[in-house]
Amino acid sequence: MPIKIKLCVLGDPSVGKTSLIRHYCEGFFKEDYLSTIGVDFNRKTMDIDINGETNQVMMTIWDIGGQTLWAAVRRNYLNGAQGILLLFDLTNRSSLSHIRDWFMDVTNVLGDQVPISIIGNKSDLEFNPNVNTIAKDLCSTLRADLRCYTASAKVGTNMDQVFEDMALEILTKIKEESE
Ligand code: G3D
Ligand code: MG
Secondary structure: OOEEEEEEEEEEEOOOOHHHHHHHHHHOOOOOOOOOOOOEEEEEEEEEEOEEEEEEEEEEEEEEOOOOHHHHHHHHHHHOOEHHHHHEOOOOOOHHHHHHHHHHHHHHHHHOOOOEEEEEEEOOOOOOOOHHHHHHHHHHHHHOOEEEEOOOOOOOOOHHHHHHHHHHHHHHHHHHOOE
8 A cells, every 4th residue: 555645836826836746747748738727636656765665655746726726725725735845936036035925824734844845946947046046045044954956847857856855754754753
């Protein structure tokens, strides 16, 4: 029986949430589809090794479209999430400046222990390296244990890394709590 994990992906409209989840779950990047109106989810099964033991994990990844969703509704979808990916677009400064709001939103619902990673997406495009520096600073100010990545949902850069690191962190937490 695989261990089930619930992950939610949040961030401003157009930062690449749907692209990242689809590419990771289906192995390809679709250039055209309707932007997320509501909420969608995908599944991915993976093997995660802890201390030489292989664990099969089934990750349900929720794509929570921010734009039309009321905070109260979002709260419902966040319930039970064991890990959070907060996305911004490396070529869009305002999407980075909203990360703090997304972070507060999430920790208000899930508390301050939930594993969170912050991802600057679209690294295949040209972007100002200052943005990455600002993102790293923000990460360490928000919470010391946040991971911060640059990634590309288009090319797939760092994509497996982001999800596998998160799965490992969640699984380690689950195992520690059950001991
Ligand atoms: P969202 O789900 O966060 O709203 P989408 O974002 O996944 O719908 O992506 C928004 C737009 O950004 C899409 O372009 C998509 O193709 C593009 N995009 C997503 N990720 C990347 C990436 O890593 N690199 C590049 N170059 N583009 C990306 P359109 O033109 O369809 O709006
Ligand atoms: Mg979307």
